[in-house]
Amino acid sequence: MEYEIIVKSLGLIGMYYVIFFIIGTLKSNNSIVDIGWGLGFVIVAWYSLILSNNYSISNLILNLLVTIWGLRLFTHILRRNGKKEDFRYAKWREEWGSSVVIRAFFQVYLLQGLFMFIVVSPVIILNASQNNNFTIITILGVLIWIKGFYFESVGDYQLAQFKKNTQNKGKVLDTGLWRYSRHPNYFGEAAMWWGIGMAVFGSCGNWLAFIGPLTITYMLLFVSGVPMLEKSFENRPGYKEYKEVTSIFFPLPPKKSKGL
Numbered sequence: 001m002e003y004e005i006i007v008k009s010l011g012l013i014g015m016y017y018v019i020f021f022i023i024g025t026l027k028s029n030n031s032i033v034d035i036g037w038g039l040g041f042v043i044v045a046w047y048s049l050i051l052s053n054n055y056s057i058s059n060l061i062l063n064l065l066v067t068i069w070g071l072r073l074f075t076h077i078l079r080r081n082g083k084k085e086d087f088r089y090a091k092w093r094e095e096w097g098s099s100v101v102i103r104a105f106f107q108v109y110l111l112q113g114l115f116m117f118i119v120v121s122p123v124i125i126l127n128a129s130q131n132n133n134f135t136i137i138t139i140l141g142v143l144i145w146i147k148g149f150y151f152e153s154v155g156d157y158q159l160a161q162f163k164k165n166t167q168n169k170g171k172v173l174d175t176g177l178w179r180y181s182r183h184p185n186y187f188g189e190a191a192m193w194w195g196i197g198m199a200v201f202g203s204c205g206n207w208l209a210f211i212g213p214l215t216i217t218y219m220l221l222f223v224s225g226v227p228m229l230e231k232s233f234e235n236r237p238g239y240k241e242y243k244e245v246t247s248i249f250f251p252l253p254p255k256k257s258k259g260l
Contacts, residue, residue, distance in 0.1 A: 002128040008047075008051060018109070020033055020109060021109040025104070028093075029084075030085065031081060033109055034081065034086070037116070038071065039074040042074075044124070045063045045127070048123070048124045051127075054129075054132070056203075057134045058199070059132060061134075062126055062199055066120070069152075072153060080160075087232075088224075088228060119212040119215055119216045125208055126206075129203075129204040136202070137198060138199045138203050140199075144195030145191070145195030147191055148188045148191025151187055151188030151251070153188070158175075171238065172237075180254070181250065181252070182226075182243065183229065187250060187251060189216065194213040196209075220249075221249060226248065230248075
């Protein structure tokens with residue numbers, strides 16, 4: 001039964017991204033894939049829970065946490081993404097030329113689907129498990145998730161408010177949570193998944209619960225998160241000085257400027 005739920009969840013993710021691939025291809029906008037990221041987690045989490053028919057306290061709480069995270073991220077990206085294709089995907093479209101459709105299918109949509117499956121796997125494992133307990137470790141994981149949610153949601157809000165002010169165009173946001181981390185929202189996302197991983201481990205004792213947090217942290221730090229933004233900001237006035245005093249990821253008190 002456990003493996004059946006896992007396989008069916010993987011199949012659902014595949015179908016989900018095929019739909020987004022069709023829409024993105026018709027609209028010539030592959031950045032639509034980002035809109036589907038958060039929502040997909042919600043759908044897969046509840047799908048696996050319904051298949052298991054195991055509505056334990058741990059299962060319900062963890063699925064609720066994924067739902068809060070996923071729906072907030074979905075609405076945030078939906079509001080942020082305009083009709084114009086994001087610069088990352090536009091660059092790939094130019095580089096891939098006539099092979100953009102087939103490469104986008106495998107390197108954008110299916111690849112993101114694979115990452116989604118790996119990251120959400122702790123929740124699928126928990127839902128598929130029939131022997132779950134609500135423990136102290138589960139509670140600790142939930143508390144870590146709450147801290148992560150604060151950093152991601154507040155960080156995104158502060159950035160959105162900063163961008164709304166036209167006088168800030170070309171400037172660097174270095175106040176609020178951004179005073180302690182150059183990417184507080186990414187730190188928050190990683191923290192949430194570490195919280196979920198710990199809560200799942202505390203509930204069912206499966207060490208595979210930490211595959212998701214490890215994967216999302218690696219992606220954010222070394223693949224599609226921090227590196228891309230750091231590169232895009234490197235020539236912005238004041239960013240070099242900001243880098244010298246501000247932690248790249250984990251929130252820390254600002255360092256003293258070398259100029260002082």
